[in-house]
Amino acid sequence: MENAVELHNVTKSFKGFQLKDISFTVKKGFVTGFIGANGAGKSSTIKLIMNLLKKDSGTLTVFGKDHEKDELWIKERIGFVYDDSVFYEEMTIRDLKKFIAPAYQNWDESKFQKYLDAFELPEKKRISSMSKGMKMKTSLMFALSHHAELIIMDEPTSGLDPVFRRELLDLLFEIMQDQEKSIFFSTHITTDLDRIADYLIFIHNGRIIFNEDVHSVFSTYGVVKGDADVLTKEVKSELTGIKETKFGFEALTSNADAVRSIIGREALIEKPTLEDIMYFTKRGEAHV
Ligand SMILES: Nc1ncnc2c1ncn2[C@@H]1O[C@H](COP(=O)(O)OP(=O)(O)OP(=O)(O)O)[C@@H](O)[C@H]1O
Numbered sequence: 001m002e003n004a005v006e007l008h009n010v011t012k013s014f015k016g017f018q019l020k021d022i023s024f025t026v027k028k029g030f031v032t033g034f035i036g037a038n039g040a041g042k043s044s045t046i047k048l049i050m051n052l053l054k055k056d057s058g059t060l061t062v063f064g065k066d067h068e069k070d071e072l073w074i075k076e077r078i079g080f081v082y083d084d085s086v087f088y089e090e091m092t093i094r095d096l097k098k099f100i101a102p103a104y105q106n107w108d109e110s111k112f113q114k115y116l117d118a119f120e121l122p123e124k125k126r127i128s129s130m131s132k133g134m135k136m137k138t139s140l141m142f143a144l145s146h147h148a149e150l151i152i153m154d155e156p157t158s159g160l161d162p163v164f165r166r167e168l169l170d171l172l173f174e175i176m177q178d179q180e181k182s183i184f185f186s187t188h189i190t191t192d193l194d195r196i197a198d199y200l201i202f203i204h205n206g207r208i209i210f211n212e213d214v215h216s217v218f219s220t221y222g223v224v225k226g227d228a229d230v231l232t233k234e235v236k237s238e239l240t241g242i243k244e245t246k247f248g249f250e251a252l253t254s255n256a257d258a259v260r261s262i263i264g265r266e267a268l269i270e271k272p273t274l275e276d277i278m279y280f281t282k283r284g285e286a287h288v
Contacts, residue, residue: 002029003026004026004027004062005026005062005150006025006061007022007024008023008059009021009058009059010045010057010059011056011057011058020207021058021207023058025211026184029179029180029181030182030183031183031185031199032182032184032185032198032199033185033186033192033193033197033201034046034187035188035193035202036204037188037204037282038188040206043154043155046152046186048067049062050080050152051067051071062077062078063077063149063150076104076105076146077148077150078152079142079143079144079148079150080153081139081151081154081185082139089128090128091126092125092126092127093116093121093124093127094123094124096142097112097142100142101145106146111144111145112141112145115141119141121134121137121141133161140168150181150182150183151172151185152184153183155186155187157189157192158187165189169195169196172185190274190275198213198214199213200213200217202277204278204285205285210254218271218272219256220254220257221276222259222269222270223272224239224249224251224252225248225249225250226249226263226267228248235259235263238255238258239251239252239253239259240252240253240254240280241279241281241284243280243283251280252277252284
């Protein structure tokens, strides 16, 4: 399978935080959700891909090309949907187009007009007086108007109301009907992913915990519940984030089959939500 993005052992250190040996792939033709708690390293990783931040080491390619050497070729093919700070706030959509359209060989004026109408965006209103949802639509409209093959979005749904979030997800679903396109988006609103993600990448404290298809994640992970007396050393070695209460314990396993074979009769092993996975992983780390 062809990859839209590949990272191999990428590292980046800040004072007090490190992206550690980041390796993952974003598959061409699919939607990949990039999940992680606040401060896990999602935005920094996206900035590395976009070459807005320099990596310390490792290799990073987009469509098989080096993200630094071939930056211009790559940027032509990426639609980057970021928060409002990328726009000059005092400009209008009309002003912005004068800068953005000539920068792309593949600029498609009819697509631009189509999204301008469909998103009901005011061409002459200043960006600074737009709502967060309108700014997000504006950013997406520009990304879609130059035939981007890869759409990268940093937290596109945060701060949006549920109706617009759903409309945005519907739109992304529609875009994906063109099987040549790929979408990579970060979020901490895990319910968004249930609707559209094919693959999931989970980053925690600067490390990649998994990079799997959605089906595998839900079949390998499990939330285990039972009486504390089944917590032998062997069982504990398969669990993370164990939470004991007066009724028993709850924990996450990344190997539901193994736990099932040891304590399948005594304990309950449920399909986790992404929130469960994030919660117990964080808890597990805090209790090491
Ligand atoms: N330019 C920088 N200089 C120093 N530290 C930074 C810089 N950029 C990010 N960090 C730190 O790196 C860590 C990860 O931040 P990042 O924005 O990548 O996380 P995130 O997963 O996107 O979080 P959120 O969901 O809150 O946006 C944070 O502790 C942040 O303070």
